[in-house]
Amino acid sequence: MSHRPIKDALQTLQRHAEVIEQAVMGGTVAQDSLPKPAVQALRQVSALRPAGRDEWRLHPRLREYLQDHLQMFPKFQSLTDIGAKLNFIQMLHSDALSAVAERDYESLESQQAAIETAVFDIADATDRNLTFLAGMVSTRYGDVRTLAAKLAQNRWYLKQSNHLGQDLNRLGRVVSQVEKDAEERGWILAGLIRRVLLSKVHVWQLGLSDVQTQIREEIFRTRQMEANLRNLAKADQFLSQNPTWRGFDRDEDGLPAVFLRVSLSKLVPRIEPTDSDAGVRSDFRELVNALPLRKVMTAPIPAPVLQVCRSSDADEGEHLNAGPAALALGELMKSILAAEEAVSILDWRRLNASASQLLPGEWVFFAATALEAGPHRVDGKDVEFELEMLANPPAYGRRYSRTFRDARVTVLKVVPARGVKREAH
Amino acid sequence: MRLESALKLLAAGQFVCPVRFPDEFETLSSSEGSNKAEEWLGTIGYRLAQLGEEGAFFMAYSILDGEGKGKVREELKSLRDRLTPAVMFLETLRQAQSRAAQLQPGDEVVHSEVLERVRSNALLDRRIAEMREVHGARANESTADRLTKILDLLEQDGYLTLTNPSFKVYRITGKISYLYQVLAFMAENLPEMADTGVSDQMEDRQAPLSEAADDS
Numbered sequence: 001m002s003h004r005p006i007k008d009a010l011q012t013l014q015r016h017a018e019v020i021e022q023a024v025m026g027g028t029v030a031q032d033s034l035p036k037p038a039v040q041a042l043r044q045v046s047a048l049r050p051a052g053r054d055e056w057r058l059h060p061r062l063r064e065y066l067q068d069h070l071q072m073f074p075k076f077q078s079l080t081d082i083g084a085k086l087n088f089i090q091m092l093h094s095d096a097l098s099a100v101a102e103r104d105y106e107s108l109e110s111q112q113a114a115i116e117t118a119v120f121d122i123a124d125a126t127d128r129n130l131t132f133l134a135g136m137v138s139t140r141y142g143d144v145r146t147l148a149a150k151l152a153q154n155r156w157y158l159k160q161s162n163h164l165g166q167d168l169n170r171l172g173r174v175v176s177q178v179e180k181d182a183e184e185r186g187w188i189l190a191g192l193i194r195r196v197l198l199s200k201v202h203v204w205q206l207g208l209s210d211v212q213t214q215i216r217e218e219i220f221r222t223r224q225m226e227a228n229l230r231n232l233a234k235a236d237q238f239l240s241q242n243p244t245w246r247g248f249d250r251d252e253d254g255l256p257a258v259f260l261r262v263s264l265s266k267l268v269p270r271i272e273p274t275d276s277d278a279g280v281r282s283d284f285r286e287l288v289n290a291l292p293l294r295k296v297m298t299a300p301i302p303a304p305v306l307q308v309c310r311s312s313d314a315d316e317g318e319h320l321n322a323g324p325a326a327l328a329l330g331e332l333m334k335s336i337l338a339a340e341e342a343v344s345i346l347d348w349r350r351l352n353a354s355a356s357q358l359l360p361g362e363w364v365f366f367a368a369t370a371l372e373a374g375p376h377r378v379d380g381k382d383v384e385f386e387l388e389m390l391a392n393p394p395a396y397g398r399r400y401s402r403t404f405r406d407a408r409v410t411v412l413k414v415v416p417a418r419g420v421k422r423e424a425h
Numbered sequence: 426m427r428l429e430s431a432l433k434l435l436a437a438g439q440f441v442c443p444v445r446f447p448d449e450f451e452t453l454s455s456s457e458g459s460n461k462a463e464e465w466l467g468t469i470g471y472r473l474a475q476l477g478e479e480g481a482f483f484m485a486y487s488i489l490d491g492e493g494k495g496k497v498r499e500e501l502k503s504l505r506d507r508l509t510p511a512v513m514f515l516e517t518l519r520q521a522q523s524r525a526a527q528l529q530p531g532d533e534v535v536h537s538e539v540l541e542r543v544r545s546n547a548l549l550d551r552r553i554a555e556m557r558e559v560h561g562a563r564a565n566e567s568t569a570d571r572l573t574k575i576l577d578l579l580e581q582d583g584y585l586t587l588t589n590p591s592f593k594v595y596r597i598t599g600k601i602s603y604l605y606q607v608l609a610f611m612a613e614n615l616p617e618m619a620d621t622g623v624s625d626q627m628e629d630r631q632a633p634l635s636e637a638a639d640d641s
Contacts, residue, residue: 146525225527229519231608232528234618236516238611239509247504248614252489252497257474258606259497260485263438 009045023058079160080125093178137214154219172201328355333378342408368407386412427452435484442481442599445586453482481599510558536593
């Protein structure tokens, strides 16, 4: 028998592996996206089948083989059905018995060979089904994003495993009968059935039972998760709709263990005594008694306070009892009036003896406040000044600064004097 | 050493779960560790308790004395204050995660993912903006900043643990099972939270109508 067609088919698949990969990963592929020679070649070996009008799909057996080999399972994978194979064995067995009766040994031989193949297929399929189920359950079906999907998968695989369980029960009955008949007739098939199927049925049933238990536990866990999330949502709604509810006023009987949780308070050594300490009160009394008598205090005579007034507020002819600040302010105004550029209050202070008597911050604040409150009479003119405050950088972590370090002053407006106002000193 | 650390955590009222305290949980899960912990706690009138079969360990009263009863009653009376922030914040996370929400111990909560979902949901954005339970929140701060504060508060409260500070990735701790058990208790004991609550109310409202129909 020549094996050329098998080699040809495999070589065709190998040449167009990329197209097959695309079809496995995508389910179906658009006809436009595939090169025509590749489609023709794969169609010749029946690897591609039409799916609708404009798409191709992979041969289901080829897809199954690749998914099986690569352990790539869809979210709702059907288990390989062994029930159909059991029906097949039953039918072949019946035919084999008829062939014996009719002494048709040629048919008998081919029927026994077919039964052998089906026996191996059932063993393989059952092993693969159980391995697959155990894998899915142990990984909780892999990456499922929603609780609903998890629940749906739980139900799907429980149904699949129940179906497999029924098939395993039937398998035991059917192959026992076939094995008994084969044994009576001295067929080699009997030993094969015992070795490949009957010796494993019990192990398979136990394994399946474990998987079903795990699936049921998973269903319970998933339902518990659903209930937890539902309670969370309901509690949120309840707390927002019942602002006066503080808690339960009831005794501790029948409470769940979570309410019996204990948290011991931390032991913090208190080194500093407090007023409420019992031993401290007597000490306080002694200390109070030991205090000297209270002296009668006389109020100190207040020192003359420098007052800065707006020139417009002051009475005519009244002169300010000018201190160094007021003197310096008058000189500063004259300097600003004479200057062609903006004058820095802080820089100007270094050049002036009166201003230097004040601290830089005091001077800047005083001069800036006074200049801002114009107009001022300088050299017989009413002058308004414009100040540009030079702000400090904002403190760490703040966006804005509320302090300034200096101000640059220019003349905003000069108006010839109309009334009599106090001149700047 | 691990047992000592585990006992200190239990005494401080912490839930020792595999997510937040894996070493201590392993110690308490071993028969030797749990026996020693039981022995130590038993001598001071407490016992080692667990949230479910594989849940977090915590310290509970062995027998409730007068002081213990008082504390338990006090806790029941002030349940609202203890639960409200966690319930509000976790419900916000649940709504943000939508159908993918599971909020189980070990689940990841990624700041950027939650923020993305909040930004695409105006109702959720508003919920976060109006949330009064966020301590230290300012009126004009961004949703991202507020969400950071919410996650930080959940971490401080022991419901989350920060696993990746650079990308603000948190994991839900075993303490959430404690919250679920308390909420289940509330659902069992508060008619307003029962599943039948809504239908009962509807039936009550409809009763006078049917009576009126009979009268007519």
